[in-house]
C-alpha cells in the first residue's frame with residue numbers, strides 16, 4: 001500500500017464548548033461537523049484513504065451522525081490527549097504504509113481544497129508542511145487582566161491543520177517522544193525530532209470550532225453556503241415539458257412522398273404548400289407545443305409564398321433552435337405515421353438518422369413508429385397520411 005492518507009482526529013470531548021455531545025457530532029445545517037470534515041477529504045481526488053480516530057464511547061454517535069461514510073473510512077480509537085490520538089492513528093496505519101499522511105482536526109470543517117492539494121504536494125516531495133495564517137492583531141502578554149508586555153507579532157503565524165508529513169517522519173517522531181502531553185500539534189512533535197516544516201498559507205475560514213462563539217460563526221458560514229447553493233441550484237434547475245403534434249396531408253398525383261425527411265418512391269405524392277412532410281410537421285408542432293410557442297402555422301403561414309415547396313427540415317430546425325435559445329434541451333421525440341402505404345419499416349432507420357441529424361441529438365432519442373388504420377377512414381382508403389408526435393424537452397424552470 002502507498003499513497004496519501006488523512007488521519008482525522010475526532011476523539012476529543014469538546015469540554016470548552018460545553019455541549020451535550022462531543023462537538024464533532026453537533027449539527028451544522030443538515031450534517032454533523034465530523035461529516036462535513038470527512039466529506040472534504042473523501043471528495044479530494046488525491047486522498048487515497050481516510051482514517052478516523054474516534055472515542056470508544058462514541059460508536060453509536062458515529063453510526064448516527066456519519067452513517068453515509070461508515071463504509072468509506074477506517075476507524076481506530078483515540079487516547080487521552082490529541083497527540084495520543086494521533087499516535088494511535090499512526091500505529092493503525094502501519095499496515096497500510098502510506099507515503100504521506102495529513103493529520104487533521106475533526107473540528108475544522110471548512111478547509112480549502114487547494115490548501116489540501118498544496119499540502120499533499122509538499123508531502124509527496126518528501127517535505128513536512130502545515131496550514132497556517134499570519135497573525136494580524138497586536139499581541140500582548142497578560143497576567144491577572146493586566147498587560148505585562150507587547151509581543152512582537154512579526155513572523156508569528158496561527159498553526160492550523162491539516163499538517164502533512166511523509167509517513168515515516170511523523171510516525172518516528174511520535175515514537176521518539178516519551179511524554180506527548182506537552183505537545184499540542186504534530187508539527188511540534190516533528191520539530192522535536194529535528195525536522196524542518198514549511199507553511200502553506202491558509203485562512204481564518206479554516207478555524208477550529210472550539211468555543212460556543214465558534215459554533216455560532218460556523219452555523220452562519222454553513223447557512224450562507226447553503227443559501228448560495230440553493231440559489232445556484234434554483235438558477236440551474238430544469239423542468240421537463242411534453243408537447244403533442246398532429247398533422248394530415250392528402251394525396252395527389254405524383255411519384256414520391258417525403259416522410260420524416262426521407263424521400264420514398266410512391267405512386268402518389270402528398271399535397272401541401274411546402275414538401276408536405278406530415279411527420280416533420282407533427283413533430284415541429286409537438287416541440288412548439290412543449291415551448292408554448294404556438295404552432296407551425298403561426299411561424300410559417302401557408303399564405304406566405306416564401307414557404308411554397310419549402311423543405312420541412314427548416315421548420316424543425318426553427319423549433320429546435322427555439323429550444324436552444326431558451327437554454328433548453330430536446331430529450332426525446334416519438335412520431336407515429338398512420339398510412340397503409342408506403343411501407344415505413346424499410347425506411348425507418350434512415351428516417352431516425354435524418355431526424356436525429358436535423359435535431360442534432362443522439363439517434364437513441366428518436367423514435368419513429370407506423371401503423372395502418374385497418375383500411376378504415378381516410379388513411380384506410382389511402383386518401384392521405386396522418387402523423388402524431390410527442391416531444392419531451394427540458395427548459396430552465398419558469399418560476
Ligand SMILES: Nc1ccn([C@@H]2O[C@H](COP(=O)(O)OP(=O)(O)OP(=O)(O)O)[C@@H](O)[C@H]2O)c(=O)n1
Pocket residue numbers: 009010011012013014015016017023024053078079080081082083085086104105106107108208209210
Ligand atoms: N484526546 C483527544 C483530544 C482531541 N482530539 C481531537 O483533536 C482535535 C482538536 O482538539 P480540540 O479542539 O481541543 O478538541 P477537544 O479536545 O474535543 O476540545 P476541548 O479541548 O474543548 O475538550 C479535535 O478534532 C478533537 O476531537 C482527539 O482526537 N483526541
Ligand SMILES: C[C@](O)(CO)[C@H](O)COP(=O)(O)O
Pocket residue numbers: 082105158159160161184185186208210
Ligand atoms: C492542532 C491544532 O489545531 C493546531 O492549531 C491545535 O494545536 C489543537 O489544539 P487544542 O488545544 O487541542 O485545541
